[in-house]
Amino acid sequence: MAKIKACVVGLGNRGYDIIRGVLLKNDDIEIISVCDVYEDRIARAAEKIKEAGSEPRGFTDYKEALAVKGLNAVFIFSDWSSHTEIAVYAMKQGIPVASEVGCEYSVENCLRLVKTQEETGTPYMFVENCCWGKEELLATSMARKKLFGTVVHCSGAYAHDLRHEIAYGHINRHYRFDNYLNRCCDNYPTHELGPIAKLLDINRGNRILTVSSFASKGAGLEEYISTRGDATEEMKSARFAQGDIITTVLTCAHGETVLLRLDTTLPRSYSRDFTVRGTKGMYMQDTNTVFLDGDEEFYEPVKYYEKALNNAVQFENDYLPDIWKIITPEARRAGHGGMDWFAYKGFTDALINKTEMPIDVYDAAVWQAVSVLSEISVKQGGAPQAMPDFTNGKWFKRARRDVCSL
Amino acid sequence: MAKIKACVVGLGNRGYDIIRGVLLKNDDIEIISVCDVYEDRIARAAEKIKEAGSEPRGFTDYKEALAVKGLNAVFIFSDWSSHTEIAVYAMKQGIPVASEVGCEYSVENCLRLVKTQEETGTPYMFVENCCWGKEELLATSMARKKLFGTVVHCSGAYAHDLRHEIAYGHINRHYRFDNYLNRCCDNYPTHELGPIAKLLDINRGNRILTVSSFASKGAGLEEYISTRGDATEEMKSARFAQGDIITTVLTCAHGETVLLRLDTTLPRSYSRDFTVRGTKGMYMQDTNTVFLDGDEEFYEPVKYYEKALNNAVQFENDYLPDIWKIITPEARRAGHGGMDWFAYKGFTDALINKTEMPIDVYDAAVWQAVSVLSEISVKQGGAPQAMPDFTNGKWFKRARRDVCSL
The missing domain is CATH 3.40.50.720 (NAD(P)-binding Rossmann-like Domain)
Structure with missing residues (x-):
């Protein structure tokens, strides 16, 4: 080509x-x-x-x-x-x-x-x-090799203090201002849900059945704007519909639960909080920690993390996918530490080789529908909303498609 | 007396x-x-x-x-x-x-x-x-002094690998076996909910309105028992109703949300994961970390925790309640690092001094009703269940009652 x-x-x-x-x-x-x-x-x-x-x-x-x-x-x-x-x-x-x-x-x-x-x-x-995130792929690779046993629960977040970007959206021509002004939902679920859905084989042997969402009150943006000397009248009078913390729970056909958090209008450090829980072990991205059955337990968590912080690096040699082992400086510089390079390479490679796309239209539909259903669920006090089966039953037989060789 | x-x-x-x-x-x-x-x-x-x-x-x-x-x-x-x-x-x-x-x-x-x-x-x-937990009280004290701004969301967990206690319950005459065999719910919410409810003034100016719960499939106990050479026939044939991870979301009258997790049948290290989120800052018990508005953010979470792990100790001098500053060796030894001593002292002091109990019957009713409503909500796929107002409207005017001077 x-x-x-x-x-x-x-x-x-x-x-x-x-x-x-x-x-x-x-x-x-x-x-x-x-x-x-x-x-x-x-x-x-x-x-x-x-x-x-x-x-x-x-x-x-x-x-x-x-x-x-x-x-x-x-x-x-x-x-x-x-x-x-x-x-x-x-x-x-x-x-x-x-x-x-x-x-x-x-x-x-x-x-x-x-x-x-x-x-x-x-x-x-x-x-x-984020489906190509280093930690996400390390944990997914370990899950594929059954280190965590039967995976029953995953959680993640888009936890990123975006108060400045949102508040100044009309000045910076950014769409988040209007989204936060008018909607209350998990408006950005895919950074954490994408890798989780891949791990849980959503649309490929598994399916999300329900979406339930809960919004805390929204106070972060308006308090933030009130402290800004250069806020416009529009910013100062804005009453945002969006809650500060949106908690979303998904239930899956094979019994797994998924917990998501949109967390963008309160002060904090960045996190996707990718977490995998299984019968033989767990992975936590925030501290890059692996706990396997039989590992020492601590009654005081801070002592545990003093010991276990970043202990996942010891699994990289055996489980980190090759793409991350041989990453070039150019790929690292391309954006978000390398994820951007891998993700777009995933597209061009599939296009050139005429192979299946690593993340397809069914994934796009399900992952983005979470935001729609989340909005209704919030309004109904958390009532579970039905996720349509966009594959129309084809998910029974569709084969796993990891984004890279694991 | x-x-x-x-x-x-x-x-x-x-x-x-x-x-x-x-x-x-x-x-x-x-x-x-x-x-x-x-x-x-x-x-x-x-x-x-x-x-x-x-x-x-x-x-x-x-x-x-x-x-x-x-x-x-x-x-x-x-x-x-x-x-x-x-x-x-x-x-x-x-x-x-x-x-x-x-x-x-x-x-x-x-x-x-x-x-x-x-x-x-x-x-x-x-x-x-746990209402007397050192970290819980430090964070609550900081919240009372408005260091976190407007608190909009709290979360916590009872995360404790109890597989041995549960599985051998009939041998050890422990009631958890039958609970896990027959029910699927957050059967033990109060260790994390208690301190959160105190912080959010539940029954005293605020109220829990709804309870929604979601159960992952339960695989941990049965897989655990299958590895035990000394398992009885009853243990081996047990098919537990309980899911491994129970996620519960509470909504409050004043717009706060509360996230709870029962997490007792998968391998992990102990955690109550007490977390407070506000418009000016946050507290995380797992890493004993405080983040205040303006603190440095990191794109890589592990770098953040390398810096911030246990940084809450620097707030102890100004915010830790006196009972923890002058704790005696005997109180420490009494159980759970001192919490048990303080909690029972709370009872005897109130009894002797004829003062209001630090945790009363309304708290007991609401906190324990979470388990009941959780059970029904799980069965209904997470449908929100109404929390009765056990105070019958008295919560509007009931004054705050912290468990100690903050």
Whole structure:
């Protein structure tokens, strides 16, 4: 296959960073078309791409951007509410899609994504970079080798203090402001859910049946804004619908439970809190700790963590996937310590080799539907909401697809 | 007041340990009556009490044990299902009650406890020792001084690998075997919920409105038993109803959410995971870590914990309650590092001084009702269950009652 001629839609921080750190460094890709609703972002991206020797055409309308002849792929980094619309349009044009993560706003939209992919056969990948996280893959590899025994429960979080990004969203042209103003739900579940769903074989022998969500009151953003001397009147008068901590519990067909936490408007240090619990052991990402059956127990947790902090490194030699053992400096620099490089490589490799996408349209539909169902569940005081079976029973027989060799 | 003449009901491990470590060391108490359904336990306890210079009468029937003349208190350590029955009977005799923790089996029983106390006026305390935990009190003290800002969410766990105790319950005459065989719920929520409820002023300006629970499949106990060469036929054929991880979410009248985890049948190190989240900071018991707004954030959690592990000790000088600053070696030795001493001292002090009990019958009812409602919620796939208002609206005006001066 010749180079993948690519269109990039959405040239804000995420799109620009991936162009610079990943797409321009990948010799399989040539960017020939870029799109954003803001002209200055188009100019910035085009400039960066020109430095690398290509001359993309720029558009403010994604349909025009996708009409450029010879496209083999579109990379979508636009705001969450536009991902599916653009992906559906591109698939109908036969242009393979790599979509950044986000959330959905209706179950119908998730279904539309699935049906369009099924009907067109156009390749689609949901680029959840955390599925390639070093710790997530180490723990998943250990789980595959049964070190944790029968896995019965997983938990994770998107725990990231985004108060500044959200509060100044209208100044920085970022969509989170409006999401937090209008919705109360787990609006960003996939960073932790993606790797968990992979580990639990969701859509491939297992299925999420119900989604229940609970919102704490929201006080973090408004208190934060009240301390900001440069807050606009709009910021100061904003009454955000979003709660500070969203707790979500998923139940699975084979009896596993999954606990998620959206945690973005209170002070804290970053964490995805990826945790795996099994009958023979456990993994905790926060402290990078493995506990195996028979290990010494401590009545005082702090003494345990003094001993066990970062003890998972001793398992890397035997269980860390090769991609992380031979990671290049360029991949590390590409973004998020290497995950971004691996994730987009997952897309281009599958496209070039015509193999199954590592994260497909069923994953995209289920993972993003969590946000939709979460919103209704919160409003109903935590009442469980039914997750549709987007595979329509095909999950019984669909084979496991890990994102890399484990 | 002369010495408190006490009856002790339930002389298994917990009862015996508290007699030895706490009650016999407390000069305000004289044990004159003991009761257990097993004669050998009566003999063991009586022997220990005799060593200390007293000569208690022994009974296998708690009503006879409570008929001994001159009793000023009963300490209840019997199996969970008998706590309320004995407490109700004692209160009706006018004998003040100190009840060990446990769970309840019906909301009606919780209500009976409340109504009996209200009608008789007999003092009652639910002796949740973890309300006196050093870390729990440090964090609560910091919360009272607003270091965490507005508290919006708390979480905790009873995370304790009890596979041996549960599996061998019929050999060791322990009630957990039957509980795990027959029920699937958070059967032991109060160690983490107690301190959280105190911090959130539950029943005193705030209230728990709903309980939602989710059970993972249960595989830990049966896999454990399958590895035990000395397992009985009964153990090997047992099919336990209990799931391995029970996730429970409570919603509160003032918008806080509470996350609980029962985690007793998988390998792990002990933890109560007491966590407080507010608009200005957070506390995490597992690593004994405080994060305050403005503290340095790390993208790699393990680097954060390398820096912040046990950093809460630096707040002890200013915020640790005095009882922990001047703790005696005897109190430390009494049990669970000192909590047991403080908790039972809380009862005898209130009894002697005729003050309000630090943990009262409303707390006992609400905290234990969580287990009952959890059981139904699990069966309904996590559907939220209504928590009765056992105070009947008195919670609006009831004043805060911390377990010690903070």
